[in-house]
Amino acid sequence: MLKWFSADLHIHTVLSPCAELDMGPINIVEAAEKLDMDIIGITDHNSAANVAAVMERADQRGLVVIGGIEVQTREEVHVLCLFPGLEQLSAYAAYIRSRLPKVPNQPEVFGDQVVVNGEEEILYFEETLLLSSVMASLEEVVARAVAWGGLVIPAHIDRPSFSVLSNLGFIPPQLPVAALEIAWPERISDILSRYPSLAQYCLVSFSDAHTLSQLERGFCTYFYLQEPTFIEIKRAFAGEGGRRVVIERAAKVN
Template identity: 35%
Template sequence: MLQVLADFHVHTLLSPCAEVEMTPHHILLRAAEFGIGAVAITDHNASANVAAAIELSEQYGVKVFPGMEVECAEEAHLVVLFDTLEQLASWQAVVDKHMNGMMNDADKFGAQYVVDAEDELVRVEERMLLAPLCLTAAQVVEKVTALGGLVLAAHVDKPAYSLVGQLGFIEPDSGLAAAEISTAGWQKGCQARWQRLTGFLPFVTDSDAHNILDFIQGPKNLLAVEELTIAEVRKALQSSEGRSLTAGKFSDYLEELL
């Protein structure tokens, strides 16, 4: 059984709120340096920097899950994860059809950069990525699941851009695979409260990193799986067939590597 530290929510400089240091190359380099064995690249409503990260994954020995942070019609964020670039491309096509058509104001929201594996600029994304899609949370779950992916409710303990913040609670039959709780919520021992509000979904704890320091020091998940696939992550979230996922900050583990 593999035991791997995993972070399922990491932004690159394609997200307008991320620092320019958040290139795929820099993220993978630091992941390898600090013993983070699996990373999901999850930019806002976009996926153009995932291919560069996957290109680097073998070089650095870090698994990259193709992903995205989606803003649904309820103005809440969902993290979607896949096994392959082909699945992600199919999902990106769905997202493109349901964007609002607005253009980005880089001075107000920040620039959105697509880069290659060598950190060279490929293009600037002109569409406004920080905006809700014309897809409800239920529709996102349905379509992502049909493509073979899984969906996490992002930062459920935050008042803004979370399903709980927008709706008050999550239905037990939502189809979501897990609920993500922030470092603050975890450290305050609020898990029992958030379990009730999220329909008793399993928890994950991710960095939601927009800069390298937050990526290194942010919370992670300890995965015990046979291999790093979406099917195995599902089993880990369900504590099925000997697989497991232990959420938490794991600061002691990371401090040993600093």
């Protein structure tokens, strides 16, 4: 039997230098529970080092976590790459690491990049700046993610920077994307009238939260699934067996 599950698959942690220091596993899981979220995705910039910690915390509470990375490609396009498990995610994270320029972070300018465990204890500070573009094209980044069983979602395509539409002007037609993320779902009809070809894609909207307050939004993406798993989400993007994805006003906003 299919049921609706609410999901926010684009959340940053304290590892992203631009995120607030209260974005640790305990706070994120607690906030997701307060908002009645069923599934969350952890997607820091160019790294997955805090995914396991959030999973550890969430597992104790029955919240489903999908691990991923928000990659910044050579074209300065942000893409969410989500994976079925930690094994595939780790392999892909190692590839992204190998393409990340060895530029040191400047915490006083960009913020700290903190790697934590499930109890929010600091394990170490990531010293390579995660806000650089990786030395790989959008096409390569996407192909590698798909090869590792990943789902690729170009991020905030309607934003004026770091998006596929702002930087390339179009969605490359052969790009194997599962869905497109819209930052401002309230303007969805404007976006579709400007870019009618987007109607052929599955559209989603996530918080891209860098602070706890950003997790609370007026809209949410709901998945109609048998169970809250990666494989079911993949089937929903493909519209298999009655599974669906819709953007709706959030059921609960505090």
